[in-house]
Amino acid sequence: MFLISIEALRRNVAILRETADAAGCKVVLAQKGFSCWKAYPYISGELDGCCASGLWEAMLARDHFRKHIVTYSPAYDEAEIDELLDFTHHLDFNSLSQWFRFRERIFQHPRFLSGELLCGLRINPEHSTGQTPIYDPCVPGSRLGITADQLAGADLTGLSGLHFHTLCEQDSPDLESTLKAVDEKFGHLLRSEQFTYLNMGGGHWITKPFYDRGLLIRLVREARERYDVEVWLEPGEAVAIHTGVLRAKVMDVFESAGHKLAILNVSATAHMPDVIEMPYRPDVFLVESGADISPPQPAVTLEGESYCLAGDPTNLQYPISNIQSLHTYRLGGPTCLAGDVVGDYSFPRELVVGDILVFDDMAHYTMVKTTTFNGVKHPPIALLHPDGRVETVREFCYGDFCNRLS
Numbered sequence: 001m002f003l004i005s006i007e008a009l010r011r012n013v014a015i016l017r018e019t020a021d022a023a024g025c026k027v028v029l030a031q032k033g034f035s036c037w038k039a040y041p042y043i044s045g046e047l048d049g050c051c052a053s054g055l056w057e058a059m060l061a062r063d064h065f066r067k068h069i070v071t072y073s074p075a076y077d078e079a080e081i082d083e084l085l086d087f088t089h090h091l092d093f094n095s096l097s098q099w100f101r102f103r104e105r106i107f108q109h110p111r112f113l114s115g116e117l118l119c120g121l122r123i124n125p126e127h128s129t130g131q132t133p134i135y136d137p138c139v140p141g142s143r144l145g146i147t148a149d150q151l152a153g154a155d156l157t158g159l160s161g162l163h164f165h166t167l168c169e170q171d172s173p174d175l176e177s178t179l180k181a182v183d184e185k186f187g188h189l190l191r192s193e194q195f196t197y198l199n200m201g202g203g204h205w206i207t208k209p210f211y212d213r214g215l216l217i218r219l220v221r222e223a224r225e226r227y228d229v230e231v232w233l234e235p236g237e238a239v240a241i242h243t244g245v246l247r248a249k250v251m252d253v254f255e256s257a258g259h260k261l262a263i264l265n266v267s268a269t270a271h272m273p274d275v276i277e278m279p280y281r282p283d284v285f286l287v288e289s290g291a292d293i294s295p296p297q298p299a300v301t302l303e304g305e306s307y308c309l310a311g312d313p314t315n316l317q318y319p320i321s322n323i324q325s326l327h328t329y330r331l332g333g334p335t336c337l338a339g340d341v342v343g344d345y346s347f348p349r350e351l352v353v354g355d356i357l358v359f360d361d362m363a364h365y366t367m368v369k370t371t372t373f374n375g376v377k378h379p380p381i382a383l384l385h386p387d388g389r390v391e392t393v394r395e396f397c398y399g400d401f402c403n404r405l406s
């Protein structure tokens with residue numbers, strides 16, 4: 001079961017609202033990171049709207065968030081553009097060729113003529129600050145965003161915004177150096193009267209306890225003053241971080257070549273693919289029998305000594321002490337993929353069939369990426385309300401598997 005804590009979501013959006021208000025900017029949910037729309041009514045009051053990666057996310061925002069929609073996609077087709085023009089508020093383009101292809105029909109659209117729809121370009125400041133190439137849109141030859149040399153001399157009539165997204169799980173000093181690169185390469189555009197908004201993308205880890213929010217606030221304010229633009233932030237992860245867990249059941253336990261193995265009813269590749277793709281290692285908690293949804297007992301991982309509980313408002317660390325002997329298991333899923341493994345984890349006792357394990361931080365970039373590979377049953381989705389009530393908002397059946405495939 002994917003279990004999302006409403007209280008934890010509210011904690012995050014309250015931090016985002018406070019930060020955006022202090023900075024004088026807009027903040028929207030990047031739905032690519034979290035789009036469990038049944039939770040939208042609990043967060044929409046604090047956010048200015050949604051960021052959409054294309055038509056379907058924009059429709060989800062229109063139907064369930066009902067606020068401002070900022071849309072950016074690496075490419076649109078004609079049918080998508082025609083629909084988007086009717087309801088998105090920002091429409092950002094990834095290349096000049098896309099903009100030139102569609103701009104004539106945009107110029108004639110009543111929402112563009114009335115100023116209800118604004119168009120922008122995604123720029124590439126060619127300034128890498130992250131560690132992982134797969135998440136770096138500034139690598140040479142990147143397909144994401146327009147470089148300054150591509151823009152030189154181009155006819156930019158009709159555009160009013162610039163958009164960059166270059167960060168991933170980063171702190172505000174990286175934004176500061178990025179803004180310097182943006183200023184060097186695109187500052188002349190932002191200073192002109194034509195450009196009225198600057199979208200600084202996502203990747204800002206604003207709700208992490210160590211994040212330097214003061215610096216973000218200063219940077220946004222300076223940008224607003226320097227360029228006289230409206231600034232937009234579109235975090236995904238910062239909205240949903242530490243808000244959700246994936247509860248799994250141990251289906252089998254056995255040994256192979258000296259390794260203890262536990263097969264779970266959830267899969268790394270089908271239900272938490274970033275564990276393999278990113279890759280990252282989620283914290284795991286063992287729920288002792290009798291305990292219900294919360295709180296799970298902290299388990300020990302091999303790489304550290306302390307962990308935080310999902311949803312804990314202070315991101316409190318729980319030191320693991322007085323554990324005499326550990327029982328280490330390779331946790332894997334029920335699919336055919338040999339590498340369908342979450343990792344090796346140690347527990348204070350032997351695991352047995354029926355044990356419940358809780359994987360931390362499974363709300364963002366997890367639920368949005370699940371599949372039914374191997375026909376493995378998709379975990380139900382539930383909301384944990386502040387009064388402890390668990391509301392199952394979606395259960396999956398054989399028909400869902402069938403219908404997706406033909």
Ligand SMILES: Cc1ncc(COP(=O)(O)O)c(C=O)c1O
Nearest residue numbers: 030033165201202203235236237
């Ligand atoms: C254009 C754009 N905006 C916003 C985001 C959200 O980023 P994050 O969830 O890291 O805040 C992404 C993530 O890839 C993105 O590509």
